[in-house]
Amino acid sequence: MAPDDMTLTNQLCFSVYHASRLFTKFYKQALEPFQLTYPQYLVLLSLWEEDRQPLHKLGERLDFGSNTLTPLLKRMETNGWLTRRLPATDHRQLIVSLTEQARDAKPEIFAAIHQCVAQQNVDVSKYNDTLAMNHELIATLQRMLK
Amino acid sequence: MAPDDMTLTNQLCFSVYHASRLFTKFYKQALEPFQLTYPQYLVLLSLWEEDRQPLHKLGERLDFGSNTLTPLLKRMETNGWLTRRLPATDHRQLIVSLTEQARDAKPEIFAAIHQCVAQQNVDVSKYNDTLAMNHELIATLQRMLK
DNA sequence: TCCAATTCAATTGCGTACGATTTAATTTAC
DNA sequence: GTAAATTAAATCGTACGCAATTGAATTGGA
Numbered sequence: 001m002a003p004d005d006m007t008l009t010n011q012l013c014f015s016v017y018h019a020s021r022l023f024t025k026f027y028k029q030a031l032e033p034f035q036l037t038y039p040q041y042l043v044l045l046s047l048w049e050e051d052r053q054p055l056h057k058l059g060e061r062l063d064f065g066s067n068t069l070t071p072l073l074k075r076m077e078t079n080g081w082l083t084r085r086l087p088a089t090d091h092r093q094l095i096v097s098l099t100e101q102a103r104d105a106k107p108e109i110f111a112a113i114h115q116c117v118a119q120q121n122v123d124v125s126k127y128n129d130t131l132a133m134n135h136e137l138i139a140t141l142q143r144m145l146k
Numbered sequence: 147m148a149p150d151d152m153t154l155t156n157q158l159c160f161s162v163y164h165a166s167r168l169f170t171k172f173y174k175q176a177l178e179p180f181q182l183t184y185p186q187y188l189v190l191l192s193l194w195e196e197d198r199q200p201l202h203k204l205g206e207r208l209d210f211g212s213n214t215l216t217p218l219l220k221r222m223e224t225n226g227w228l229t230r231r232l233p234a235t236d237h238r239q240l241i242v243s244l245t246e247q248a249r250d251a252k253p254e255i256f257a258a259i260h261q262c263v264a265q266q267n268v269d270v271s272k273y274n275d276t277l278a279m280n281h282e283l284i285a286t287l288q289r290m291l292k
Numbered sequence: 293t294c295c296a297a298t299t300c301a302a303t304t305g306c307g308t309a310c311g312a313t314t315t316a317a318t319t320t321a322c
Numbered sequence: 323g324t325a326a327a328t329t330a331a332a333t334c335g336t337a338c339g340c341a342a343t344t345g346a347a348t349t350g351g352a
Contacts, residue, residue, distance in 0.1 A: 006256060008191050008207060012273060013169040015280035017188075018209060020166035021309075022287035023159040028310090029291070039338065042163075045154050056300065061154060063164060066301050068339055075337080092300040092347050110152060120290055127158060130283060133276045134161035141168035144266055145175070167339075174340090185308065202330060212331045214309055221307080238317045238330040 016137070030116045034109055039068075040076050041109075047082065047098050048106055054093040162283075176262045180255055185214075186222050187255075193228065193244050194252055200239040201230075 008014050027038040036044070039062075046061050047053065053061075059069050073096060076082050081102045087095050154160050173184040182190070185208075192207050193199065199207075205215050219242060222228050227248045233241050 006191065007195055008188065010277070011191065012277050012280070013173065013184075014188060014191075015277055015284060016162060016166045016169055017184075019280055019284050019287065020162045021209065022284060022291065023162055024309085026287060026290055027159065037337065038159075038163075042154065042160060045152065045157065045160075049153055054300090063167065065340065067303080067341080070302055072338075090300090090348070094301065116290070120286060122286070126279075126282075130279045131156070131158050131161055133272075133279060134158070134165055136272075137165050137276060138161060138168060140266060140268070141165065141172060144172055144262070145168065170339085183307065200330085211310065213311080213333080216332055218308075236318070236330090240331065 012137075026116070027113075030113045031109070033112065034105065035079055036081075036109075039064075039072060040081070043069075043072065043076065043096075044081065044098075044102060044106075044109075047096065047102070052095055052097045054095055056093070058096055158283075172262070173259075176259045177255070179258065180251065181225055182227075182255075185210075185218060186227070189215075189218065189222065189242075190227065190244075190248060190252075190255075193242065193248070198241055198243045200241055202239070204242055 024038045027041060031038065031041055042062055043058065046058055055066060055069055055073070059065055062069075064072075073082065073084055077084055080099055082099055083097050084094055085097070087093055170184045173187060177184065177187055188208055189204065192204055201212060201215055201219070205211055208215075210218075219228065219230055223230055226245055228245055229243050230240050231243070233239055
């Protein structure tokens with residue numbers, strides 16, 4: 001994973017880390033009007049795909065533990081994005097559901113993001129290549145961590 | 147930057163974010179014996195390239211502000227990795243220098259990382275392709291944030 | 293049935309990240 | 323030479339991330 005040249009700019013780890021923080025900064029701008037942070041937006045993305053997920057399933061998709069999700073979801077509940085309730089069948093689980101506000105805001109939020117992106121005329125095929133390479137990288141890292 | 151398919155797995159931002167957190171987890175394992183965190187290791191990488199940098203230059207390379215670096219560097223000083231001192235010429239600056247311990251540990255630390263990587267026989271040309279793509283991505287993001 | 297193992301969410305503690313502000317030192321303009 | 327502008331580190335407050343532990347609920351085997 002690390003090349004012989006151990007300079008900062010030649011470290012894949014640093015370039016990924018740097019890009020990730022720039023993405024966070026970018027989304028911060030786009031999401032500011034909605035009082036959403038970037039990790040909170042990821043939770044919405046997952047719930048827009050599938051509503052009413054138990055916390056541990058949400059955590060599985062996002063690779064978050066309850067130590068990260070519990071306080072984050074409480075903040076989102078406070079801000080009216082979702083509800084947290086125990087199902088009658090199993091009191092260990094916590095079902096997370098979108099509110100009306102969250103369902104309604106979806107097109108607005110996507111529009112806000114697209115508008116921020118629009119000026120850059122992104123190359124779609126390059127986007128997909130980069131995405132594919134990142135998926136390979138993730139797979140490699142997951143193998144290494146087993 | 148965002149494709150029409152707004153699912154989690156098709157979001158470049160999430161794949162970068164996920165990869166970055168996996169890298170952090172990987173380096174946590176490799177760096178544990180040295181009492182170093184991953185951002186602290188990045189500081190060492192920069193100082194191994196060029197010793198005796200003022201805080202703001204270190205921050206420029208790593209894209210960190212003093213709000214992040216000040217406490218991080220204090221922890222590293224406590225653990226014996228570096229010294230922080232005001233130069234006689236300009237008392238606004240803070241010069242960060244490696245300790246003997248940090249210079250000596252360099253080969254050991256690289257060996258530890260390489261050992262963790264070795265089992266995976268990484269494809270060097272793919273490493274470089276991914277690195278190049280990430281650099282392009284970083285450039286795009288920096289343009290978008292200007 | 294009943295208790296041991298398992299499954300979950302919550303809690304704790306620490307170290308980032310980062311916007312915003314403050315404080316101190318130096319430089320510049322006049 | 324001095325006040326204003328600039329530069330730089332530190333401080334403050336909030337929100338992650340995550341290892342480790344706790345505690346409650348459920349399941350499963352004797």
